[in-house]
Amino acid sequence: xxxxxxxxxxxxxxxxxxxxxxxxxxxxxxxxxxxxxxxxxxxxxxxxxxxxxxxxxxxxxxxxxxxxxxxxxxxxxxxxxxxxxxxxxxxxxxxxxxxxxxxxxxxxxxxxxxxxxxxxxxxxxxxxxxxxxxxxxxx
Numbered sequence: 001x002x003x004x005x006x007x008x009x010x011x012x013x014x015x016x017x018x019x020x021x022x023x024x025x026x027x028x029x030x031x032x033x034x035x036x037x038x039x040x041x042x043x044x045x046x047x048x049x050x051x052x053x054x055x056x057x058x059x060x061x062x063x064x065x066x067x068x069x070x071x072x073x074x075x076x077x078x079x080x081x082x083x084x085x086x087x088x089x090x091x092x093x094x095x096x097x098x099x100x101x102x103x104x105x106x107x108x109x110x111x112x113x114x115x116x117x118x119x120x121x122x123x124x125x126x127x128x129x130x131x132x133x134x135x136x137x138x139x
C-alpha cells in the first residue's frame with residue numbers, strides 16, 4: 001500500500017516519531033519503506049482486503065495522512081475481495097514488484113453459515129474468477 005503522510009507527520013517520522021503510524025502498523029503487521037521524500041510503501045506479512053485496509057489507515061491517521069492507495073503503481077500482491085455473499089482470495093507470487101507472475105484464486109459463496117467453494121469454469125483463467133465475482137455482484 002502507498003501512503004503520503006502530511007509534511008508534519010513526515011517530519012515526525014524522520015525524527016523517530018509518528019506514533020500513530022507505528023501503532024496501526026503494530027495492529028496489522030505493516031512495515032514501512034520510504035519510496036520518495038513524500039511516499040511511503042507499506043508491506044504486510046498477512047493477506048488483507050487491501051482496499052479496505054487503505055480506508056482503515058486513512059480513517060485512523062486522519063489529517064496526518066494525505067493519501068492511502070492499494071499500490072497499483074509499484075507491483076502487486078495477494079489480496080482478498082469481498083462481494084458478499086462471495087469472497088475471493090487471490091494468492092500471488094513470483095516477481096511481485098513487477099506485477100506477480102503466478103496466482104491462484106479461490107472463490108467461496110457463504111449462505112446459511114456455510115462456505116461453498118465455487119469451482120473454476122472450464123477454459124477461464126484463475127484471475128478471471130475475481131473479475132467474474134465482481135461483475136456478478138455489480139450487475
